[in-house]
């Protein structure tokens with residue numbers, strides 16, 4: 018079995034080791050690693066081939082025997098060194114003392130992972146065997162493809178198995194070994210069809226023909242042609258092997274003896290002797306070919322692997338950043354951690370309400386600016402409707418209030434009454450605006466709490482309760498201020514000089530316009546009063562409107578932003594005084610906790626993987642660049 022020469026071994030061993038080390042780091046959870054998967058219909062001889070390659074007895078028999086993916090890691094030891102084995106699954110790890118125990122241990126593992134019935138599981142069982150008699154090779158044995166469910170199996174067992182096989186063979190990093198018995202028509206086998214689906218060119222598919230001793234008389238040439246790659250072409254070609262049949266197993270023919278018998282079989286067979294001479298037959302030749310194929314495959318995959326690790330690390334780091342650092346385990350450090358998180362939050366809340374740059378969340382001021390602009394529009398629009406209503410209103414007031422004065426004289430009470438009524442119409446819209454802003458502030462602060470305390474559901478809940486209470490309270494205070502403002506607005510007042518200036522300007526403007534207008538003046542006596550009245554209204558409304566356009570936003574900003582944020586800060590700090598509550602507040606969301614530690618684990622794995630890869634390529638470089646000594 019030692020036909021591989023020394024130089025090959027020196028070159029190949031590190032390659033396979035590298036991948037095995039990556040796999041034992043768990044990197045195969047993050048990305049596909051170069052591997053060889055064995056697929057085939059039930060009883061096609063998969064396990065027998067693996068047995069012959071590994072020299073250990075694996076579970077076999079009729080029906081479904083392989084029920085979990087089995088990773089078979091083989092490591093070649095130096096001649097004379099002791100056999101050793103190890104099995105790993107889930108959290109279980111166990112030494113295996115002798116090859117005869119392997120079968121039993123695998124069955125135990127399968128029962129643990131897939132139940133004691135006939136069910137299957139996707140969980141990987143890993144078997145490591147080191148011995149002078151095995152090739153350096155890692156193979157994955159998969160359950161055989163079946164069509165009909167037997168008792169105790171779910172109806173869709175066939176689909177489940179196919180799905181599992183697909184997940185392995187669809188990866189670019191997997192070489193598929195398709196096991197087909199010589200006594201069936203290769204073109205009709207399900208396994209080959211599946212392999213062709215994911216690898217139409219057969220770039221990474223290798224055919225293995227088994228049971229050549231059972232070939233139907235007269236079809237030997239088809240087998241020879243198939244192995245010569247003339248029937249269904251696969252780039253990696255075919256091999257033919259003969260393993261122990263049922264009878265030989267009953268007779269307890271050893272695996273070493275089986276290899277001898279296989280050799281004799283091919284050597285003596287008139288049909289298959291050519292294949293033997295050409296190196297297409299026997300298990301040892303298969304081992305040699307597989308090792309070579311795997312090594313080539315690994316060498317080809319390495320640059321891509323490096324890229325993938327880099328990508329994945331970058332992505333995972335970005336993800337982790339979102340989840341923040343977890344709380345420390347030390348009690349006093351935990352309290353400090355809590356203080357830091359709460360302080361950062363209140364600091365951000367103040368930044369939010371003063372319009373400073375924030376890590377999360379929108380700029381609240383750009384939202385508020387829009388709201389306040391629409392407030393100004395409300396005031397302006399209400400001013401415009403003045404013109405529209407005025408005629409009717411004036412007629413009404415004239416009837417009610419005009420006393421002894423002649424037309425054209427305005428009654429101050431009428432003027433005041435109409436101003437008051439109009440300004441009052443702005444009161445509800447102003448309160449409405451306040452409510453809208455309160456909602457916005459609440460939403461933005463909630464959002465901030467959610468981002469700042471991600472992963473700590475209790476902290477989020479408490480912060481939200483406090484925000485809710487404070488914003489509501491400030492809203493009440495702000496509303497009362499607004500209402501007071503509108504009560505004050507019932508007093509028609511502005512500085513004399515301000516009013517005179519406004520009125521004078523308006524009169525001049527209107528006189529200008531009158532000169533330009535060709536329309537004859539209204540002779541209606543109401544018209545004169547009305548026009549006079551309008552000048553006063555418009556002048557005063559402009560002044561009062563300007564006052565309200567600024568005053569309402571000021572009140573809202575003061576109460577809803579400035580005071581809310583300050584009070585939130587006090588409330589959050591007060592919460593910290595109760596040190597007993599630290600643990601409750603720091604209770605982590607289970608999902609987030611797991612996600613974070615998954616990410617952290619992945620980063621650790623991938624960082625180690627990157628180091629391994631770098632070391633490996635440096636060694637290769639050194640190896641290749643060593644000048645030849647002459």
Ligand code: GDP
Nearest residue numbers: 060061062063064065077228259260261262263
């Ligand atoms: P699996 O279901 O694909 O894993 O198939 P097994 O390896 O369990 O083999 C199924 C049956 O075929 C077993 O009884 C083996 O002894 C038998 N078998 C496997 N290879 C050969 C072979 O080359 N010649 C003969 N005669 N029987 C074989």
Ligand code: MG
Nearest residue numbers: 063064082083
């Ligand atoms: Mg099997």
